[in-house]
Amino acid sequence: MRRTVTIAVAVIALGASGVGAYQLAPQSAPTSAHWREIAWPFPRDGWPAGRAFRCEGDACDGAELYVRAKRGFCNCDSGVADDDEVDRVADLDLITPRFVAAAPGEVVQVGELQGRARRYDLALYDGARHAAVGVALSRRCDLFVAAAHGQGDPNAMQRAALVFLETREMKTWVTAALDGT
Amino acid sequence: MFRCVLTAAALVLFAGSTFVHAQKQTIGAPPEASNMKLVGSNDLQARSAYQPTIHHQGDRWIAYIGHHGGTDDVPAPVNPMTGNAEANGTSIVDVTDPAHPKYLRHLPGQEGKYESGGAQMVRVCDGKSLPKGDPNAVYMLRTFGSEAHEIWNVADPANPALITRIGGLKDTHKSWWECDTGIAYLVSGAPDWRTRRMTQIYDLSDPAHPQKIRDFGLPGQEPGSTGAVPTELHGPISTGPNGNRVYFGYGTNKGGILQIVDREKLLNGPKEPTPDNLRFPEISRMPMSAFNGAHTTFPMLDMPVAEFAEDKDGKTRDIVMIVDEAILNECGEARQMVWFADVTTETRPMMISSYTVPEASGQFCQRGGRFGSHSSNESMAPVYYKKMAFIAFFNAGVRALDIRDPYHPKEVGYFIPAITQATDKRCIPVEGGERCKVAIQTNNVETDDRGYIYIVDRANTGLHILELTGPARAVAGLPKN
Numbered sequence: 001m002r003r004t005v006t007i008a009v010a011v012i013a014l015g016a017s018g019v020g021a022y023q024l025a026p027q028s029a030p031t032s033a034h035w036r037e038i039a040w041p042f043p044r045d046g047w048p049a050g051r052a053f054r055c056e057g058d059a060c061d062g063a064e065l066y067v068r069a070k071r072g073f074c075n076c077d078s079g080v081a082d083d084d085e086v087d088r089v090a091d092l093d094l095i096t097p098r099f100v101a102a103a104p105g106e107v108v109q110v111g112e113l114q115g116r117a118r119r120y121d122l123a124l125y126d127g128a129r130h131a132a133v134g135v136a137l138s139r140r141c142d143l144f145v146a147a148a149h150g151q152g153d154p155n156a157m158q159r160a161a162l163v164f165l166e167t168r169e170m171k172t173w174v175t176a177a178l179d180g181t
Numbered sequence: 182m183f184r185c186v187l188t189a190a191a192l193v194l195f196a197g198s199t200f201v202h203a204q205k206q207t208i209g210a211p212p213e214a215s216n217m218k219l220v221g222s223n224d225l226q227a228r229s230a231y232q233p234t235i236h237h238q239g240d241r242w243i244a245y246i247g248h249h250g251g252t253d254d255v256p257a258p259v260n261p262m263t264g265n266a267e268a269n270g271t272s273i274v275d276v277t278d279p280a281h282p283k284y285l286r287h288l289p290g291q292e293g294k295y296e297s298g299g300a301q302m303v304r305v306c307d308g309k310s311l312p313k314g315d316p317n318a319v320y321m322l323r324t325f326g327s328e329a330h331e332i333w334n335v336a337d338p339a340n341p342a343l344i345t346r347i348g349g350l351k352d353t354h355k356s357w358w359e360c361d362t363g364i365a366y367l368v369s370g371a372p373d374w375r376t377r378r379m380t381q382i383y384d385l386s387d388p389a390h391p392q393k394i395r396d397f398g399l400p401g402q403e404p405g406s407t408g409a410v411p412t413e414l415h416g417p418i419s420t421g422p423n424g425n426r427v428y429f430g431y432g433t434n435k436g437g438i439l440q441i442v443d444r445e446k447l448l449n450g451p452k453e454p455t456p457d458n459l460r461f462p463e464i465s466r467m468p469m470s471a472f473n474g475a476h477t478t479f480p481m482l483d484m485p486v487a488e489f490a491e492d493k494d495g496k497t498r499d500i501v502m503i504v505d506e507a508i509l510n511e512c513g514e515a516r517q518m519v520w521f522a523d524v525t526t527e528t529r530p531m532m533i534s535s536y537t538v539p540e541a542s543g544q545f546c547q548r549g550g551r552f553g554s555h556s557s558n559e560s561m562a563p564v565y566y567k568k569m570a571f572i573a574f575f576n577a578g579v580r581a582l583d584i585r586d587p588y589h590p591k592e593v594g595y596f597i598p599a600i601t602q603a604t605d606k607r608c609i610p611v612e613g614g615e616r617c618k619v620a621i622q623t624n625n626v627e628t629d630d631r632g633y634i635y636i637v638d639r640a641n642t643g644l645h646i647l648e649l650t651g652p653a654r655a656v657a658g659l660p661k662n
Contacts, residue, residue: 046436046472075297076294078297084377088375
């Protein structure tokens with residue numbers, strides 16, 4: 001019961017502080033995109049698996065989004081300070097080791113988490129080229145990262161992904177993942 | 182019957198009290214020890230401590246101890262010698278009499294808390310050993326937070342004088358300095374590199390006039406590269422011109438890599454940081470499990486292994502001891518521990534053994550703070566080299582290992598200091614808040630040529646000087662005490 005109340009309080013606090021807070025999607029226009037959860041597609045690595053989703057509908061149709069917590073980040077005070085940090089931690093390398101930044105990154109905030117997001121061009125193993133966005137957010141000494149990729153409009157994909165991360169369900173999960181629970 | 186019940190109840194109570202004692206450290210309780218004993222201590226002004234280096238200068242023994250930045254509660258502790266609040270930097274302690282260490286000087290570091298400030302690392306070379314050094318000088322190389330490396334003349338350790346500063350960096354870490362050549366492998370964050378930490382190689386044979394030799398790292402970290410970025414450097418250890426090898430450890434608690442590099446090719450090969458040039462001096466690299474990092478890569482070459490004494494080949498082995506660093510409190514990650522790699526056939530290094538403290542021996546996952554390894558002693562003085570290794574194991578204190586057979590390392594002693602009023606708490610998130618515990622966090626260990634063992638605490642408990650007792654002394658060939 002206490003746990004439920006605590007989570008509810010956390011959700012309300014996160015929601016209150018995070019409404020419309022992210023800067024990459026300032027016009028958080030309603031989107032009809034639905035992110036359907038799929039199996040985590042990557043082999044085990046140093047961090048526990050996260051969650052994976054596929055976009056259905058809207059302009060991000062077919063895009064995939066991977067999110068997970070990475071607990072134990074050395075930059076406890078400075079947070080995600082630069083684009084190189086996004087290159088290193090945002091899990092683009094799970095999709096393919098061959099990615100090139102398409103533009104300088106930008107400051108982004110999701111709920112209480114602050115960090116950076118950056119767009120990339122990916123060269124996949126089958127020769128296909130995808131657009132991608134990597135997001136790295138920090139909470140003290142922990143990171144939350146997201147990577148999305150697809151063949152559609154990268155702006156629409158990024159906007160839809162960030163709107164999804166702002167949902168109550170996702171923010172609750174992110175808090176729990178960063179708490180290690 | 183009633184007596185039996187009473188006895189059983191007493192046993193249960195005793196077992197319970199032992200369990201509780203094992204889990205939680207309390208102020209006033211004695212240290213926990215086996216075959217090691219406390220000789221002396223110093224509180225280091227309650228500053229969070231990282232790397233200790235013990236240097237024999239003249240007829241004195243001086244400990245130079247690097248510090249992390251301050252804490253949220255005390256960002257800049259007061260130095261009682263000056264009365265001023267000073268950002269954590271370097272403690273300089275005369276340990277000539279290890280039973281009565283004398284604090285000489287605190288040299289402030291970069292402002293900032295925890296990993297973001299202080300002056301965590303320190304190495305020391307005599308001017309008379311450096312090819313172009315002032316023979317009357319003793320040089321201390323230290324990091325200055327994340328922004329610079331500094332060299333100080335500490336010939337008078339109570340009154341250091343700044344000689345050189347190499348700045349403009351985005352990070353620093355555990356460097357290596359060859360005192361006979363002056364070549365320094367400075368762990369730096371060059372602003373244009375894609376990794377937080379790489380190597381800047383300098384000729385510091387004349388500390389007043391540093392000469393840059395080259396930048397070095399793993400292909401993919403260099404400026405202008407794209408794609409996945411390999412794990413960042415933690416620190417190198419060189420065997421100098423005689424051994425002609427540098428052992429680089431990448432990763433901290435994840436995705437570790439041991440890289441074996443030809444020193445001559447590294448120093449004199451093509452220097453432009455292209456992928457080909459970065460690969461040129463590499464002899465081999467050994468990727469570790471994604472669960473573990475390579476914090477310390479300590480070479481012990483040409484070790485005779487008794488078990489192989491009658492074999493026609495392979496009687497001696499080249500060994501690298503690899504120590505991971507635990508990062509998360511209360512076992513929030515995969516166990517970080519100690520690994521031994523046989524690198525005799527350099528192009529095919531192979532992990533041969535491992536060591537960890539048994540968690541159940543102290544319920545260390547419940548004690549608070551980090552449990553797992555962090556670092557080893559790095560002294561190659563004959564007293565312990567290739568015989569014993571000392572491992573800082575955070576809340577499990579320091580562990581003394583018999584490594585004469587590196588295929589079967591054995592623990593032969595340990596020491597977990599008592600906590601004090603100065604010992605800082607360690608917290609984990611729980612249900613929207615946090616829960617904190619207080620426990621020793623032995624962060625680093627070093628030894629001196631006399632055989633004393635110096636351990637320092639990340640949670641502000643200070644410096645403890647130890648010696649071996651009992652059977653552990655025999656392992657090192659020390660006389661009985």
